[in-house]
Amino acid sequence: MWKKQKVKAGVLIYAVTIAAIFSLLLQFYLNRQVAHYQDYALNKEKLIAFAMAKRTKGKVEQESGEQAFNLGQVSYQNKKTSLVTRVRTPKSQYEFIFPSVKLKEEKTAKKEKVVTDSSNQAEKKKSEEKVEKKENS
Known part of the structure; x- marks a missing residue:
């Protein structure tokens, strides 16, 4: 029948120890991955949430509102500060705080004011030049 061979215990313990060490290393590696x-x-x-918040920051038109994206939804409130x-x-919800943004209405009002101020100044200069020319003549 079968021949029985004697195996020394040292070889068996060594093989089991090496297998245990290998399995521990493999477990640590997989957990780290x-x-x-x-x-x-x-x-x-x-990062995607921050990109959506940053994009919303650039598109603020009102004091508060919402914007919908493919990957989520953003709501914002523009406070004084x-x-x-x-x-x-x-999967989750994030909150980001940016410096206060001026609304587009305020921006356009300021631009109109600057344009009207500059046109008023130009008209004043022209009228002053005309007065000086008349005085010099």
Whole structure:
């Protein structure tokens, strides 16, 4: 039948020890890879949320409002000191605070004021030049 061979215990213990060490190293490596992937996914989602908030900051037209994107929804409130944006994604919610943004209405009103002021100044200069020419003649 089968021949029975004697195996020394030292060889068996060595093989089991090496297998245990290898499995521990493999487990640590796999856990580290999973942690890196989770960290990457979280950073990617946060970066996308920040990009949506930044895009909303550039498009602010009212004191408060909402904007919808493919990957989430942004609501904002423009206060005196800051612009608070809340980004809702399917997995989580983020809040970003930016410096206060001037509304487009205020910007256009200031531009119109500057344009009218400069045109008034130009008209005054022309009328002054005409008066000086008449005096010199």
